[in-house]
Amino acid sequence: MAISKEEVIHIAKLADLNLSEDEIEKYTKDMQEILEFANRINNVDTSEMTETIAANEKSNVFRKDEVVKFENREVLLSNAPSQDEGMFRIPKVLN
Amino acid sequence: MAREDYEVVIGLEVHCELSTKTKIFCSCSTEFGGEPNTHCCPICMAMPGTLPVLNEKVVEYAVKAGLATNCSIEKNSKNDRKNYFYPDNPKSYQISQYDKPLCYDGYVTIETEEGEKKIRIERIHIEEDAGKLNHDEYGRGSFVDLNRAGVPLIEVVSKPDLRSAKEAESYMRKLKSIFEYIEISDCKMEQGSLRADVNVSVRKKGSKEFGTRTEMKNMNSFRNIVRAIEYETERQIDEIENGNEIMQESLRWDEISGRTFPMRDKEDADDYRYFPEPDLVSIKLSDEYINKIKNELPELPESRRKRYIDDYNLTEKAANFVTSSKYYSNLFEEAVEICKNPKTVGNLIMSDIARILNEREEEPDSLKFTGKELGELVTLIDKGTISSSIAKKVLEELFNEVKMPSKIIEEKGWVQISDENAIKEVVEKVLDANPQSVSDYKAGKDKALGFLVGQAMKETKGKANPQMLNKLFLEELKKGE
Ligand SMILES: [Zn+2]
Numbered sequence: 316m317a318i319s320k321e322e323v324i325h326i327a328k329l330a331d332l333n334l335s336e337d338e339i340e341k342y343t344k345d346m347q348e349i350l351e352f353a354n355r356i357n358n359v360d361t362s363e364m365t366e367t368i369a370a371n372e373k374s375n376v377f378r379k380d381e382v383v384k385f386e387n388r389e390v391l392l393s394n395a396p397s398q399d400e401g402m403f404r405i406p407k408v409l410n
Numbered sequence: 411m412a413r414e415d416y417e418v419v420i421g422l423e424v425h426c427e428l429s430t431k432t433k434i435f436c437s438c439s440t441e442f443g444g445e446p447n448t449h450c451c452p453i454c455m456a457m458p459g460t461l462p463v464l465n466e467k468v469v470e471y472a473v474k475a476g477l478a479t480n481c482s483i484e485k486n487s488k489n490d491r492k493n494y495f496y497p498d499n500p501k502s503y504q505i506s507q508y509d510k511p512l513c514y515d516g517y518v519t520i521e522t523e524e525g526e527k528k529i530r531i532e533r534i535h536i537e538e539d540a541g542k543l544n545h546d547e548y549g550r551g552s553f554v555d556l557n558r559a560g561v562p563l564i565e566v567v568s569k570p571d572l573r574s575a576k577e578a579e580s581y582m583r584k585l586k587s588i589f590e591y592i593e594i595s596d597c598k599m600e601q602g603s604l605r606a607d608v609n610v611s612v613r614k615k616g617s618k619e620f621g622t623r624t625e626m627k628n629m630n631s632f633r634n635i636v637r638a639i640e641y642e643t644e645r646q647i648d649e650i651e652n653g654n655e656i657m658q659e660s661l662r663w664d665e666i667s668g669r670t671f672p673m674r675d676k677e678d679a680d681d682y683r684y685f686p687e688p689d690l691v692s693i694k695l696s697d698e699y700i701n702k703i704k705n706e707l708p709e710l711p712e713s714r715r716k717r718y719i720d721d722y723n724l725t726e727k728a729a730n731f732v733t734s735s736k737y738y739s740n741l742f743e744e745a746v747e748i749c750k751n752p753k754t755v756g757n758l759i760m761s762d763i764a765r766i767l768n769e770r771e772e773e774p775d776s777l778k779f780t781g782k783e784l785g786e787l788v789t790l791i792d793k794g795t796i797s798s799s800i801a802k803k804v805l806e807e808l809f810n811e812v813k814m815p816s817k818i819i820e821e822k823g824w825v826q827i828s829d830e831n832a833i834k835e836v837v838e839k840v841l842d843a844n845p846q847s848v849s850d851y852k853a854g855k856d857k858a859l860g861f862l863v864g865q866a867m868k869e870t871k872g873k874a875n876p877q878m879l880n881k882l883f884l885e886e887l888k889k890g891e
Contacts, residue, residue, distance in 0.1 A: 325681075329493070329681055329683065331495055366486075368486055368488050368510060368686070368692050369488055369686055369691060369692040370686070370688065371688075371691050371692075373691040373692075374691050374692045374693065374694040375691070375692075375693060375694055376463060376464070376690075376691050377463070377464055377465070377466035377469070378432075378437070378463040378464065378465050378466065379466065380430050380431050380432050380465050380466065380467040381431065381432065381437065382431050382432050382437055382438070382439045383432075383437035383438075384438075384439065385438065385450065385451035385452070388447050388448055388450070391447060391450055391451075391452070391455050391457075392447065397551075399550075399551075399553060400446065400553070401445060401446040401447050401448070401555075402446045402447060402544065402553035402554055402555050403447075403553065403554040403556075404550070404551045404552075404553055404554075405497050405551055405552050405553075405554060406551055406552070407545070407549060407550075407551050407552050408497055408543055408545070408552040
């Protein structure tokens with residue numbers, strides 16, 4: 316399976332990354348290698364195995380439905396570049 | 411090709427906020443309203459290093475929803491990450507479910523003009539809601555409130571089985587009613603706790619292939635869903651008739667102009683690069699767990715409907731109507747318990763109560779009085795204390811202020827006049843005042859009697875016992891023969 320330059324550009328766009336020509340070149344090659352590495356797994360015979368749905372073997376870690384109030388709004392907003400009336404202020408979003 | 415040669419194909423993705431006390435992955439309150447960003451913590455604000463922990467009630471409620479809609483339950487389920495950038499989505503991904511939804515392959519039954527129809531449900535999965543963006547008219551920017559971010563949702567995805575706007579509405583009403591019965595959501599559409607993405611396509615009748623579909627997101631009233639589907643159906647037929655192709659796209663429904671507009675976003679919108687959520691472990695459900703929830707489900711509308719027909723002798727129509735909402739159905743049962751007259755209670759709900767709600771543009775969940783008041787009202791009718799026309803006035807009063815009907819009629823002086831002498835007096839007065847009607851009646855015009863009774867009712871402000879009035883008029887009119 317070969318990865319094209321266009322696919323790299325598409326993936327970069329989805330990840331909101333601006334890549335230079337050189338970077339596109341480099342990542343096309345890198346991603347090709349990653350894919351080839353990952354592809355080795357496809358060649359493993361799994362016909363006798365049960366399906367794995369998560370990497371972690373644990374299951375059912377749950378929380379009780381009980382409210383715990385986090386009282387400090389100021390600290391939550393403290394890293395915001397801009398805020399107003401207890402809200403994050405961001406550039407205008409058109410809907 | 412004529413318009414009748416086309417058919418519309420509709421599928422709904424219904425989002426329903428669950429009425430758990432806390433959010434899906436943190437212990438913040440889910441309460442609606444509240445000062446901006448006060449129902450938030452480092453987890454739902456996506457601070458680096460925080461980890462989600464799944465709320466057990468969310469799983470329980472989703473399984474309830476699945477069982478109540480005839481779904482199979484996935485015993486080996488998990489969460490997945492859906493990646494997209496938007497300012498209301500603080501993590502830049504939403505934790506949802508992809509290939510192992512908690513519930514799959516269900517259906518609900520709706521009533522159509524051609525009888526009952528099964529609408530298949532492909533899947534129900536759990537996910538987190540997004541925050542809210544507020545805009546200001548001065549263009550100073552947009553403002554992000556994350557109180558709603560992380561509120562648990564189920565998304566119910568139907569198969570494209572709906573064939574008209576009306577069917578889509580019935581289906582959505584059915585889901586709303588079921589979720590109210592099993593008490594997993596308050597289903598308040600005006601607060602956004604029940605909303606739908608609507609997929610619409612058209613095709614030639616009899617064709618097996620689907621046409622290209624468009625999607626209208628976040629529709630939050632029955633009226634807008636119906637209008638948007640009707641508009642979009644016509645628009646797509648027009649496009650095809652004019653030789654144009656339908657573009658697969660997301661549309662925005664504008665309720666003011668009553669039109670749809672393309673959303674000028676992201677052509678890659680559907681490329682979400684799902685992958686298993688590494689911060690959460692899998693969800694494994696035992697038969698024991700599933701059966702326990704199944705056994706604890708309350709009685710569902712379908713079963714109540716049958717019971718009302720079999721045990722209470724309600725008509726099919728009345729039974730359908732009364733069970734269409736948990737609020738009607740509970741009101742009905744409470745009132746019947748008191749007055750033992752299911753027929754009259756059913757009729758009052760179906761005609762008068764529904765009409766008044768409609769006039770007030772309210773839904774049954776806003777009813778303030780209970781079966782206690784309604785039951786007494788029907789008892790008062792049955793005992794002859796008030797006439798049915800006074801009963802309607804008492805109902806109107808109950809919408810304004812909840813009081814016992816006996817108290818209302820006492821305060822308003824609405825007790826029915828059943829004293830024969832008092833009524834006879836009125837009858838004589840009306841006969842004297844309307845000699846023309848008297849001779850009309852004697853000349854064979856039976857309608858004149860109705861007029862005379864009406865005059866007597868007017869005279870007594872609706873308080874005269876109607877059977878007695880009729881009887882006395884007939885006696886008096888026969889005297890002269
Ligand atoms: Zn939180």
